[in-house]
Amino acid sequence: MKVLVINSGSSSLKFQLRNMTDHTVMAQGTVEKIGLPMGIVTLKAGGMKVSRDLHVANHEVAVELALSDLLETEAVGLHSLDEIDAIGHRIVQGGDSFDKAMLITEDVYEKIREYGAMAPLHNPAHLKGIDACSVMMPGKPQIAVFDTAFHQTMAPEAYTYGLPKQHAEKHKIRRYGAHGTSHKYVANRVAELMGRPLEELKLITCHLGNGSSITAIKNGKVVDTSMGFTPHEGMIMGTRCGDIDATAVLYLMQQEQIDAAEMDRILNKESGLLGVSGVSSDLRDIENAIAEGNADAKLARDIFIHRAKKYIGSYIAEMNGVDAIVFTAGIGENSIESRSDICAGMEFLGIRLDNEKNTVRGEECAVHADDARVQVWVVPTNEELSIAEDVVKLVETL
Ligand code: ADP
Numbered sequence: 001m002k003v004l005v006i007n008s009g010s011s012s013l014k015f016q017l018r019n020m021t022d023h024t025v026m027a028q029g030t031v032e033k034i035g036l037p038m039g040i041v042t043l044k045a046g047g048m049k050v051s052r053d054l055h056v057a058n059h060e061v062a063v064e065l066a067l068s069d070l071l072e073t074e075a076v077g078l079h080s081l082d083e084i085d086a087i088g089h090r091i092v093q094g095g096d097s098f099d100k101a102m103l104i105t106e107d108v109y110e111k112i113r114e115y116g117a118m119a120p121l122h123n124p125a126h127l128k129g130i131d132a133c134s135v136m137m138p139g140k141p142q143i144a145v146f147d148t149a150f151h152q153t154m155a156p157e158a159y160t161y162g163l164p165k166q167h168a169e170k171h172k173i174r175r176y177g178a179h180g181t182s183h184k185y186v187a188n189r190v191a192e193l194m195g196r197p198l199e200e201l202k203l204i205t206c207h208l209g210n211g212s213s214i215t216a217i218k219n220g221k222v223v224d225t226s227m228g229f230t231p232h233e234g235m236i237m238g239t240r241c242g243d244i245d246a247t248a249v250l251y252l253m254q255q256e257q258i259d260a261a262e263m264d265r266i267l268n269k270e271s272g273l274l275g276v277s278g279v280s281s282d283l284r285d286i287e288n289a290i291a292e293g294n295a296d297a298k299l300a301r302d303i304f305i306h307r308a309k310k311y312i313g314s315y316i317a318e319m320n321g322v323d324a325i326v327f328t329a330g331i332g333e334n335s336i337e338s339r340s341d342i343c344a345g346m347e348f349l350g351i352r353l354d355n356e357k358n359t360v361r362g363e364e365c366a367v368h369a370d371d372a373r374v375q376v377w378v379v380p381t382n383e384e385l386s387i388a389e390d391v392v393k394l395v396e397t398l
Contacts, residue, residue: 093122
């Protein structure tokens with residue numbers, strides 16, 4: 001079965017064509033700067049990469065370009081669009097309506113549209129991708145795979161905020177979490193690597209990238225996760241503030257006469273590692289600045305490490321233990337120092353790294369000391385594979 005995975009953003013479209021029968025990635029690519037005067041279309045297949053600059057008017061044109069590149073590039077090995085069996089779309093916000101992948105029917109489409117109010121940068125862009133595929137490949141099954149679905153197993157005490165019930169219920173304000181596809185993938189994968197059933201494990205999965213979230217998974221079910229109503233809550237991130245006293249936000253708005261849209265921009269785009277360090281949202285730049293003696297950069301990174309420890313500790317308490325901690329995404333997979341600083345000082349809990357093993361970057365590897373009670377793993381995430389697997393499972397039932 002051949003599955004096209006699409007991640008449609010407001011101005012970009014990422015795609016991957018996977019052959020799920022022989023487990024190969026046939027091609028992957030991006031269309032960037034959709035709607036701007038000059039766009040960039042990139043395709044990688046069979047070890048080669050081609051890129052061209054051209055105006056991409058809208059998402060429909062973006063999908064058209066992606067499909068024609070897939071067909072016309074010999075290295076891809078696709079001869080007709082009919083060979084593509086189904087399309088999987090990454091959807092950021094599925095609210096409390098979806099705990100699994102869904103065939104995109106009119107009702108599902110409408111729900112994704114409704115939840116656009118909570119994810120204005122993402123859901124409307126996903127719909128554009130779905131619409132474009134409907135035009136270019138009419139009749140093909142399109143499947144929605146929700147970033148929120150894996151987190152739907154949380155208990156009310158983990159997902160409910162202390163707001164008045166009438167407001168919370170009317171506006172569906174609660175913890176939904178995000179990065180669910182990534183947490184689910186690395187949880188399943190680490191269980192395989194450990195040779196134990198996921199249903200018997202207590203795991204803490206740390207997706208640490210430009211966006212970061214930490215999730216507690218007990219017996220295969222999410223019991224808590226650090227992102228909340230939106231991906232803003234929890235860890236300090238590249239440009240997101242993460243956890244903050246809500247009234248500090250109101251105070252700042254009053255003091256500086258800042259309106260809601262501007263405050264949203266400050267919290268999501270100007271805060272986090274960037275806001276605290278004044279250097280960059282990228283951890284590598286922060287680490288370089290620290291090496292040059294920049295105290296603000298050091299503080300930004302210290303907050304990141306501190307908060308990761310705080311979540312790990314609280315999740316161990318929630319689950320009454322942990323069998324394994326998993327690091328994934330840009331920082332989790334590559335930053336040796338972040339992994340070792342996060343795990344340092346938790347020997348009391350049975351967490352201890354092997355410094356030699358922890359030199360790994362971007363590869364599946366156990367990095368804990370042989371005699372440590374808790375296993376610690378690096379598992380590179382693969383959201384596209386996880387989406388394609390969900391698509392195959394669902395299409396087989398149609
Ligand atoms: P996104 O959330 O945009 O997918 P990524 O998962 O790619 O982001 O993570 C980006 C982050 O990973 C950046 O902060 C980057 O500095 C960090 N990163 C990537 N490689 C390294 C590395 N070798 N050492 C430290 N940080 C790294």
